[in-house]
Amino acid sequence: MNSGTTITAGIDGSRASLDAADWAAREAGRRRLSLRLLHAGTRHRVSARVPDVDVPAGCARTTLDRAAIQLSYAHPALDIVARDTETPAVPALIAAAAESETLVVGTRGRTGHSALAGFLAGSVALTVASGATCPVVLVRAGELPEDEREFAPGRTPMSATPYRPVVLGLDLKHPADGLIGHAFDTAVVRSAPLLVVHAWTPPPPHGRAPADRSANAPSPGGAHDRGTGRRRALTGTLRPWRDKFPDAPVAEQVVHGHAGDQLLRASTGAGLLIVGRRAGGRLGRAARSVIRQVTCPVVVVPYG
Structure with a gap:
């Protein structure tokens, strides 16, 4: 795949990564790009174009298989490629960034009251965001399609x-x-x-911190x-x-x-x-x- 034609989403089986992949699929649809799902650190390398993900009889579907098939049903017009690699997550994702327009990774969302919700950014997400050569999107667990849009009663x-x-x-x-x-x-x-x-x-003034001033005060x-x-x-x-x-x-x-x-x-x-x-x-x-x-x-x- 050539840079500028693909959005890559990292898949590790977590809720955050699956929500990030769904976000990436929507973004690929908006931009009319293909979507690549990348699962790193696995023993068996598989590269397949969805929905033609062939799983031998008697073998359980992998996390990557399930994610690819679910996204192909949700976004039938989208060109999706699923790939496994034995390379560890960080180098695999950074290498994929060099071939992608955008790289999308998930990070855990905080639990509890929505006002306190945010990211519990893991080392993989932060390291990739610090080293990738293309834009990196960090998507929290629980991100839904309706979160992108204004509320309409x-x-x-x-x-x-x-x-x-x-x-x-x-x-x-x-x-x-x-x-x-x-x-x-x-x-x-x-x-x-x-x-x-x-x-x-x-x-x-004079190297001292201003006393008792709000962030927006003159x-x-x-x-x-x-x-x-x-x-x-x-x-x-x-x-x-x-x-x-x-x-x-x-x-x-x-x-x-x-x-x-x-x-x-x-x-x-x-x-x-x-x-x-x-x-x-x-x-x-x-x-x-x-x-x-x-x-x-x-x-x-x-x-x-």
């Missing part, structure tokens, strides 16, 4: 309701074209509004002017993308406070949160924070 079919907003966290020091372009394209594919959030914290001195400058910079950064995607409804938000906290607030009620990562670098503190706490799927896009 009555008998309105789910497919007729609009998608929830896409949120992009943007660092103006690194306004990478690949990151911004991915966010605009994702919003357009969904016909969803895009909210671009830039969070900033001015340096404390800072003394020239902080107001710096905030105005950042709003202008954000508008200028997005202007060519607005021109390239004229049908995308875009809102801009410059907020004072820590990026992780502000992205969590902005992503409340969102369908997708997109953050960036420097290619060859680790996930930043803000990205790790939102991955652990946000309730919607998170896309980590490498840039640079």
Whole structure:
């Protein structure tokens, strides 16, 4: 398979991975791409195109077989390929990323009250998100198709309701074209509004932390002017993308406070949160924070 034509989903038999595979199938359908299901660390390598997954008589179906067949019934128009590999999960998924437009992995959802729901991101998910060369989507266990869309009372079919907003966290020091372009394209594919959030914290006076100030309170001195400058910079950064995607409804938000906290607030009620990562670098503190706490799927896009 060639890069740019396939979405790959990692399958390990967990609820999180199966929900992630279902999300990946919906995304592949939206983008008219094929779906590859990859189960790593197995003894017997099998590559099969669904629904022609042949299982010898008397042999139990594997987790990969069952997932592939279920998805083929749920998405009959989708081209699905199922593959086993003996390679351990992390290197197998990172290698698959080089051949994929997007890589989708599951991570456990927290239990309990929905307000506390979020990710219990495992080492595989975080390592893959830190090392893959394509965008990596982290999908929590329990993610449902209706979670992507606005609630519509009555008998309105789910497919007729609009998608929830896409949120992009943007660092103006690194306004990478690949990151911004991915966010605009994702919003357009969904016909969803895009909210671009830039969070900033001015340096404390004389190296001291400001006392008793809320995250959105104005800072003394020239902080107001710096905030105005950042709003202008954000508008200028997005202007060519607005021109390239004229049908995308875009809102801009410059907020004072820590990026992780502000992205969590902005992503409340969102369908997708997109953050960036420097290619060859680790996930930043803000990205790790939102991955652990946000309730919607998170896309980590490498840039640079």
